Amino acid sequence: xxxxxxxxxxxxxxxxxxxxxxxxxxxxxxxxxxxxxxxxxxxxxxxxxxxxxxxxxxxxxxxxxxxxxxxxxxxxxxxxxxxxxxxxxxxxxxxxxxxxxxxxxxxxxxxxxxxxxxxxxxxxxxxxxxxxxxxxxxxxxxxxxxxxxxxxxxxxxxxxxxxxxxxxxxxxxxxxxxxxxxxxxxxxxxxxxxxxxxxxxxxxxxxxxxxxxxxxxxxxxxxxxxxxxxxxxxxxxxxxxxxxxxxxxxxxxxxxxxxxxxxxxxxxxxxxxxx
Numbered sequence: 001x002x003x004x005x006x007x008x009x010x011x012x013x014x015x016x017x018x019x020x021x022x023x024x025x026x027x028x029x030x031x032x033x034x035x036x037x038x039x040x041x042x043x044x045x046x047x048x049x050x051x052x053x054x055x056x057x058x059x060x061x062x063x064x065x066x067x068x069x070x071x072x073x074x075x076x077x078x079x080x081x082x083x084x085x086x087x088x089x090x091x092x093x094x095x096x097x098x099x100x101x102x103x104x105x106x107x108x109x110x111x112x113x114x115x116x117x118x119x120x121x122x123x124x125x126x127x128x129x130x131x132x133x134x135x136x137x138x139x140x141x142x143x144x145x146x147x148x149x150x151x152x153x154x155x156x157x158x159x160x161x162x163x164x165x166x167x168x169x170x171x172x173x174x175x176x177x178x179x180x181x182x183x184x185x186x187x188x189x190x191x192x193x194x195x196x197x198x199x200x201x202x203x204x205x206x207x208x209x210x211x212x213x214x215x216x217x218x219x220x221x222x223x224x225x226x227x228x229x230x231x232x233x234x235x236x237x238x239x240x241x242x243x244x245x246x247x248x249x250x251x252x253x254x255x256x257x258x259x260x261x262x263x264x265x266x267x268x269x270x271x272x273x274x275x
Contacts, residue, residue, distance in 0.1 A: 007032045012039070026083065029090065037090035039072070042083055059152050060086040068124045070117065070148045091148035093141035096200075100137055108241045111200030114140070116271050117147035119193055123264040125149075126186050129158045133184055135192035136173045137199070158186055172205055174228035177258050187258035191231075193267065194253030198238055201246070206236030206254065232256065245274055
């Protein structure tokens with residue numbers, strides 16, 4: 001608030017400045033006079049034993065070079081009171097996670113429209129040489145009509161090849177290859193697209209929800225792996241809402257082996273034909 005005396009500053013994610021490492025990144029929403037909004041995401045110093053210390057610079061570079069509707073643009077890196085932030089544009093809409101957790105319901109038709117837009121964005125993202133690596137309800141904004149994709153903390157350039165240990169932050173969206181050998185590639189985005197289709201159109205997780213309430217032995221990574229094991233061995237269960245050609249597309253996105261998965265571009269072309 002001292003840095004923006006004439007603006008409304010809302011803390012979206014709070015870091016713990018009183019602790020020595022690790023800690024979360026600060027994420028702030030700033031509303032300036034006239035209603036203009038932006039989002040500030042902290043860049044943690046590398047001295048912090050936290051993946052967030054590596055996210056900020058990579059995220060700022062990736063978002064600065066992207067020009068895709070519905071994907072945030074990084075405008076600058078600035079320093080406030082000794083902390084460094086990247087400034088990105090603000091999007092309207094509510095996070096799907098909040099919508100699905102509340103009293104509002106998303107119909108299969110709305111879910112299909114949302115997934116269609118997400119698939120188009122991922123296809124363009126891959127065409128631009130970038131993988132998102134963290135597609136989930138919490139990183140998708142919806143205003144009732146338009147979809148925005150956020151949460152680029154784990155995004156990487158595809159030219160870097162397969163990346164070690166890029167574990168998603170939400171256990172139900174861990175792809176099989178991450179659970180088996182801790183590697184992720186563009187195909188991991190495609191698997192998560194398949195999970196979103198099942199979640200938003202079919203109304204369920206296709207591999208069930210194991211009863212894991214807390215990290216085993218306090219290890220969050222082990223909990224994520226445990227949650228992903230059913231995706232390695234079980235066949236997906238979509239219920240009655242996903243049938244016909246759409247079922248074929250979603251099954252192809254959820255192929256166990258990354259090399260056998262449908263690409264985001266192929267999925268979008270198939271979805272357009274169904275629209």
